[in-house]
Amino acid sequence: MKKLLYLYLMSNNSNSNIIYDDKYIENKINEALSRLPLQTFKNDEKKNYVELDLYTIYSNTINTIIDIINEIVLLFEDSKYIDYDIIYQRLYNIIFDENKIFYVGVFLVFLSFVFFFIDGLSV
Secondary structure, eight states: OOHHHHHHHHTTTSSSSOOOOOOHHHHHHHHHHHHOOOOOOOGGGGGOOGGHHHHHHHHHHHHHHHHHHHHHHHHHOOTOOSSHHHHHHHHHHHHHHHHHHHHHHHHHHHHHHHHHHHHHHOO
């Protein structure tokens, strides 16, 4: 992957007279790689949730919520899901998936804290 990024950087700047040294290109590649999101663990790599650190829980929660939103949008865009029973069953399967249920719970706890503080400040 680093080689592809190196070739991409060199091809984009082939018209200019700027000569890049290896250290500059390595720094640019490391910056690009640091911006990539962490991959969530796969189904076969189930971890105990107690062993996860806070950053992993945060990134997996954000990725899970984004996945749920994308799946719900695709569900309602698809025209063959007109029957409400099918829609409710698919929504249930999307939200209460075995791999997503922990992160949905973390999101709901966070959301309840936000509502609690909003309600406490409004008094």
